[in-house]
Amino acid sequence: MNKEPLQSSSQLIEQAIAIAQAGRKKKIVVAAAQDADVLDAVSQAKADNYVDPILVGDKTKIIMLAQENNIDITDIEIVDKTDVSEAAHTAIRLAADGDADAVMKGFLPTSALLKTLLDNKYNLKGQFILSHCAVLDIPGYHKLLNLTDGGMVVQPDVEQKKDIIENAILVSKALSLSPIKIAVSAPYNIVYDNQQHVRDDIEKLLPYISEKQNDVVIQAPIPFDSAVSKKTETKTYNKQEVIGDADIFVSNSIEECNIIAKTLIHFAQAVFAGVIVGAKVPVSLVSRSDTVQNKKTSIALAVLIADYYQQQNIWGDR
Amino acid sequence: MPMKTFSDIEQHLIEKNKKYKTAIVAPSDMKTLRAVMTAFHKNLIEPIFVGDEQLLIKNAEEKQIDISNIEVIDFQEPYKALETAGKLACEGEIDIIIKGRYHPAEFVKRLFHENCEFCNLQNVQHISVCMANEYKKFLLLTDGFIHCQPDITVKSNLINGTVKLANQFGISLPKVALLAAVEVIYKQMPVTVEADILKNMYKDRTDFCLVDGPLSLDIAINNQAVKAKQFRASSVAGDADILVAPNIETANGMYKVLSLFSDSELGGVITGAKVPVVVPSPIDSEQTRYNSILLSLIAYHLSY
Numbered sequence: 313m314n315k316e317p318l319q320s321s322s323q324l325i326e327q328a329i330a331i332a333q334a335g336r337k338k339k340i341v342v343a344a345a346q347d348a349d350v351l352d353a354v355s356q357a358k359a360d361n362y363v364d365p366i367l368v369g370d371k372t373k374i375i376m377l378a379q380e381n382n383i384d385i386t387d388i389e390i391v392d393k394t395d396v397s398e399a400a401h402t403a404i405r406l407a408a409d410g411d412a413d414a415v416m417k418g419f420l421p422t423s424a425l426l427k428t429l430l431d432n433k434y435n436l437k438g439q440f441i442l443s444h445c446a447v448l449d450i451p452g453y454h455k456l457l458n459l460t461d462g463g464m465v466v467q468p469d470v471e472q473k474k475d476i477i478e479n480a481i482l483v484s485k486a487l488s489l490s491p492i493k494i495a496v497s498a499p500y501n502i503v504y505d506n507q508q509h510v511r512d513d514i515e516k517l518l519p520y521i522s523e524k525q526n527d528v529v530i531q532a533p534i535p536f537d538s539a540v541s542k543k544t545e546t547k548t549y550n551k552q553e554v555i556g557d558a559d560i561f562v563s564n565s566i567e568e569c570n571i572i573a574k575t576l577i578h579f580a581q582a583v584f585a586g587v588i589v590g591a592k593v594p595v596s597l598v599s600r601s602d603t604v605q606n607k608k609t610s611i612a613l614a615v616l617i618a619d620y621y622q623q624q625n626i627w628g629d630r
Numbered sequence: 631m632p633m634k635t636f637s638d639i640e641q642h643l644i645e646k647n648k649k650y651k652t653a654i655v656a657p658s659d660m661k662t663l664r665a666v667m668t669a670f671h672k673n674l675i676e677p678i679f680v681g682d683e684q685l686l687i688k689n690a691e692e693k694q695i696d697i698s699n700i701e702v703i704d705f706q707e708p709y710k711a712l713e714t715a716g717k718l719a720c721e722g723e724i725d726i727i728i729k730g731r732y733h734p735a736e737f738v739k740r741l742f743h744e745n746c747e748f749c750n751l752q753n754v755q756h757i758s759v760c761m762a763n764e765y766k767k768f769l770l771l772t773d774g775f776i777h778c779q780p781d782i783t784v785k786s787n788l789i790n791g792t793v794k795l796a797n798q799f800g801i802s803l804p805k806v807a808l809l810a811a812v813e814v815i816y817k818q819m820p821v822t823v824e825a826d827i828l829k830n831m832y833k834d835r836t837d838f839c840l841v842d843g844p845l846s847l848d849i850a851i852n853n854q855a856v857k858a859k860q861f862r863a864s865s866v867a868g869d870a871d872i873l874v875a876p877n878i879e880t881a882n883g884m885y886k887v888l889s890l891f892s893d894s895e896l897g898g899v900i901t902g903a904k905v906p907v908v909v910p911s912p913i914d915s916e917q918t919r920y921n922s923i924l925l926s927l928i929a930y931h932l933s934y
Contacts, residue, residue, distance in 0.1 A: 314895065378807070450891055452890065452891045463811075466821075497794075497879055499774075499878040499879050499882050502735055506778070520668070535879075535883075536882065537889070537911070539778075540886075541890050541913060543913045544912045544913060563879065563883075564877075564879055565818070565876070565880070566880070567810055567875075567876040568876075568877065568878065568880045571811070571875070571880045571883070572883040572884060572887060573846055573883060574846065575883070575888065576887050577848060578848065578851065578852060579762055579764055579887065579892040579894065580887060580891035599858055600858045601848055601852070601855040601858050612775075
């Protein structure tokens with residue numbers, strides 16, 4: 313198996329294919345699969361041979377949508393559940409029983425799916441809170457950038473940031489990154505008295521992560537440009553490892569991360585893969601405005617994370 | 631005539647035939663110096679260098695930049711140079727301040743603070759102006775530099791100040807998007823609640839600007855996303871002129887993305903103080919620095 317660090321969106325898909333070819337092809341279960349965009353994405357991922365989808369949802373609608381949009385869903389298993397809540401529970405049950413390796417959100421609110429995912433009876437809760445990772449392939453940046461959290465935690469405090477970072481590190485490990493370089497965001501590269509959250513990052517967050525993790529370099533406060541470019545005034549920093557070479561950028565608010573990611577997608581042609589991590593199975597999310605490439609990459613990312621969890625036995629026996 | 635490009639702005643200023651007195655603080659930054667000299671040669675500004683004269687002469691000679699016949703006020707320490715520039719601005723002796731070789735955040739913290747003669751901090755803001763291939767019109771973005779956690783009063787000032795700058799370009803009724811991660815109002819997301827309050831504050835001021843929010847970035851500027859998500863009727867969605875970011879990191883990060891990874895033409899200016907101030911980011915190209923000077927000359931005519 314390839315243990316080189318994965319550095320582009322196409323490498324994510326190639327690696328997902330390699331995993332399938334090695335006999336570990338993953339199953340992704342779609343909750344409420346009556347959604348044309350999602351059907352299109354899983355159909356293409358199946359055609360590329362890196363995932364076997366299971367569609368849970370309104371079978372009549374699913375077939376109708378596939379026909380209307382010329383999406384090939386032959387040979388894809390469909391579990392007929394017209395009720396959305398029932399579809400969510402059935403999908404999560406499949407994941408809990410090990411009959412699916414990853415979950416994908418279909419035509420239902422994210423919150424409804426995640427509530428089901430965290431239902432105690434499924435025993436899919438992980439060690440940390442759930443958080444969102446946006447893995448971006450940015451033309452002009454020499455590696456993938458994981459922006460977190462732009463989808464789950466609104467205004468993370470230090471404790472939540474610890475979990476967000478632990479989750480992001482797992483994703484980086486699934487991409488075979490070593491060492492893992494983490495930048496924690498701030499507007500300036502120097503600390504001012506009135507910025508309590510920046511001081512918390514430095515005094516509480518950095519030591520915690522550095523002590524716990526071997527293969528990780530973490531720095532704060534780092535404005536976005538210093539995380540991804542060496543053109544900034546780097547003499548401000550004692551250590552230079554993360555400057556211009558970050559794998560993970562940890563933001564202070566959902567807005568910061570979400571809007572920076574969308575700026576990269578809209579103005580810099582970045583390819584984007586979104587996934588929710590923190591549970592024992594990854595959850596792939598795609599949105600209406602995602603391109604086909606984004607959707608396929610999101611699924612590949614979920615496959616890589618699921619495979620990493622299983623190979624490393626991260627969660628023990630589920 | 632509306633100004634639709636940075637060249638239009640330049641042309642407008644050339645025709646105006648006014649030389650703005652411009653203090654360059656700690657001028658030994660060569661990219662900034664080149665941009666300043668371009669503006670000087672086009673008769674747009676009358677520069678005054680405030681800073682270490684020897685260092686300036688040495689650096690300028692090395693890079694073969696001719697600075698003869700330009701006034702220099704000699705200060706070894708950058709902070710003293712900055713203090714002097716601020717004082718000259720308060721006395722009405724200069725029209726524009728430009729940062730040279732000075733740590734950007736330090737410069738800003740020293741020049742703009744509560745209860746100073748130079749500014750009322752509540753009115754001060756950084757505005758970036760972007761001309762992107764993907765958008766085809768000026769997009770104004772605020773505030774990525776001054777207010778760390780702007781409250782509603784400050785945000786309202788941010789809107790007003792940016793609208794006034796947009797007016798100077800000839801955008802008579804700017805469309806203002808209050809950015810958030812989502813378009814729905816959730817109690818758990820204070821930014822969305824705040825955006826809703828702000829939007830309502832402006833609903834009777836439709837002769838001044840059109841405000842909508844909370845809007846996600848794609849809904850604010852991408853018509854395809856507006857259609858795909860079947861977004862409700864909005865006069866702003868998909869066609870915003872002004873983006874008001876929820877916090878400093880967001881606007882700052884957006885600007886950095888545009889500067890590092892897009893082909894956009896950019897500029898930026900700090901408005902709302904006694905005089906407009908240009909604080910180039912270290913990643914800014916010479917052209918961006920020149921565009922920022924152009925913006926500061928336009929911003930000079932704003933009143934606060």
